[in-house]
Amino acid sequence: MTASTDTSLMEVQDLSIHYRQRRSTARALNGIDLEWKPGEVLGLVGESGCGKSTLARTMLGLEDPTTGKVLLEGNEVSDRSTRSALRKRVQMIFQDPYQTLNPRQRVSEIVAEPLRVQKVDRKLHQERIERALGEVGLDPERFLSRYPHQLSGGQRQRVAIAAALVLEPEGLICDEPVSMLDASVRSQILTVLLNLQKSRGLALIFITHDLSLAWSLCDRIAVMYLGRIVETGPATSVIEKPKHPYTEALVTAAPVPVAGGGGRRELLKGELPDPSNVPSGCPFHPRCPQRFGPCDRVLPELVAAGDPGQSAACLLHGGPAEEAQNAG
Ligand SMILES: Nc1ncnc2c1ncn2[C@@H]1O[C@H](COP(=O)(O)OP(=O)(O)O)[C@@H](O)[C@H]1O
Ligand SMILES: [Mg+2]
Numbered sequence: 001m002t003a004s005t006d007t008s009l010m011e012v013q014d015l016s017i018h019y020r021q022r023r024s025t026a027r028a029l030n031g032i033d034l035e036w037k038p039g040e041v042l043g044l045v046g047e048s049g050c051g052k053s054t055l056a057r058t059m060l061g062l063e064d065p066t067t068g069k070v071l072l073e074g075n076e077v078s079d080r081s082t083r084s085a086l087r088k089r090v091q092m093i094f095q096d097p098y099q100t101l102n103p104r105q106r107v108s109e110i111v112a113e114p115l116r117v118q119k120v121d122r123k124l125h126q127e128r129i130e131r132a133l134g135e136v137g138l139d140p141e142r143f144l145s146r147y148p149h150q151l152s153g154g155q156r157q158r159v160a161i162a163a164a165l166v167l168e169p170e171g172l173i174c175d176e177p178v179s180m181l182d183a184s185v186r187s188q189i190l191t192v193l194l195n196l197q198k199s200r201g202l203a204l205i206f207i208t209h210d211l212s213l214a215w216s217l218c219d220r221i222a223v224m225y226l227g228r229i230v231e232t233g234p235a236t237s238v239i240e241k242p243k244h245p246y247t248e249a250l251v252t253a254a255p256v257p258v259a260g261g262g263g264r265r266e267l268l269k270g271e272l273p274d275p276s277n278v279p280s281g282c283p284f285h286p287r288c289p290q291r292f293g294p295c296d297r298v299l300p301e302l303v304a305a306g307d308p309g310q311s312a313a314c315l316l317h318g319g320p321a322e323e324a325q326n327a328g
Contacts, residue, residue, distance in 0.1 A: 007073065009171050009203050010036045010059060010090065015068035017054055017227075024276035028054045029227040032068070033302075038170060041197055041204045043218035043235060045211060045250070047272050051227040052207045056173045059205075061086055088118055090171040091164035095180055097156035101148040107133075108144040111163045118167060132162040135199070136192050154185035161192060171203040172196070179208070190217065211254045215239040220309075223247045226275060226283040229302065233310030243305040243312035245290045282315065290316060 017029040029051045036042050044052045057063045059070055061077045072089065075082040091114075094100050101110055111129045120128070130140045136158040148156055157177060164172055174193065178186040194217065196202045208214055214221050214235060221238045223231040223246065231244040242248040249268040270287050273279055279286050285295040295315055304310070305317040 007038070008035045008071070009038045009040075009073065011069075011071040011074075012055070012059060013069045013071065015055075015058065015070065016066045017051075017058055017063060018066045021276065026274075026276045027227055027278055028275055029058070030278075032227070032229055034222060034229065034232075036171065036203060036205060039197070039201045039203050040220065041194075041206060041218045043214035043221040044205060044207045044224060045209060045214050045221060046224035047209060047250075049272050049275070050224040051275075052224060053175055054227075055224070056092060056175050056205065056207060060090060060092055060173065088167045089169050090173065091167065091169045092173040092175065093157070093160050093164050093177050095176040097153070097160040098148060100160055101156060103148050105147070106144065107138075107146050107151075107159050110148075110159060111166055114163060114167050120167070128166045128168075129162075132165040135165060135196060136162045137188075138162065152185070153181050154189060157181065157185075157189050158192065161189075161196075165196070165200075168200075169202070171205070173205040173207070175207045176209070177206075178213075179210070211239060211250055223250070226273065226278055228283065228313065230284065230314070231310075231312045232302065233307060237307035237310045241306055241310075243310060243317060244284075244314045245288050245316075246284050247312075249287075249289075282313075292316075 012032050012034040015029055015032040016027070019026040019028060032055060044055065046052060054063065058065060061070070061083050064078070070077045072082050072086050077083050077086050105113070108129065111132060112125055115125050115128060133140045133143060138155065138158050143155070151159065177193070178189050181189060193204060197204050206214065206217055218235040221232065221235045222229045223238065223244065225246050231238055231242065231247045238247060239251060242251055253268045268287065273283070273286070281294070281296040281298050282288070282300050285291045288295065292315070298315060300313045300315045302311045302313045303318050305312040
């Protein structure tokens, strides 16, 4: 499952997205740095509202960064030619396939749509559509003429994945792709995605609040809190030996036992603060069971902590805290 090369498929550098509202500014993303390698399965985890979907939309060029950059193989997606390459090379699927599928289109039209929009030679359409449907486990003969309402939830998500595949992308961003599906269908859809990762070498971003899913599926995980990445590293390191108290709290509170977790909520008190009123210092400090002196004043940076490739933005592991303490 590890990435095949050192060059990144996409990169995000010091990315911020601030939404100006009437009386305040919602700081949805703040200084995000992230690398997504070819063929890599990257997990984005964190509570609802921490900025996962905003990050995904910005990576796809659907939102313009307030500051910072999004790169496709080193080229800024704000350039027109790169943005148009991005439309073919990276696709996205969403939580609710019923909302994303046009109810008036048949499966054949839904899956053909990206080919039509990108002006792919018509002679290739039939073959591409049938291949994509085959890869998601839908028999073209039975499904091509159906409408979304004639499909089950799992079949709808399969159609959405097929539509994402027809342009033969290198990357697929999956925003909570199974959270609305029945447990029995979930593992089937996950198997479809993982098989695609293997057979096509497809890079996946897997957005989920389900840590056990991220643990079993991902090569690497980035944990987000209030629009920041607070911990990142190999999936097993981050989940089994978390270095940020927030990750530790998430693991402990996970409903399914993951690496020592087991539905105990005591570590994660209170609600996620409003992004238009982010706490000073470390944004997690008001909820943190391990906070100490400078946490309400000093913003921790991501620093190496734990296993190779693992880092955490917590003053327990150094960063600007020592300077701040020395400074008085
Ligand atoms: N268009 C917008 N205008 C104002 N605030 C927004 C907008 N889009 C998202 N937000 C806010 O940004 C934060 C992150 O949202 P989102 O990326 O959807 O989080 P997640 O996907 O992790 O649940 C939330 O507080 C949300 O309310
Ligand atoms: Mg979301």
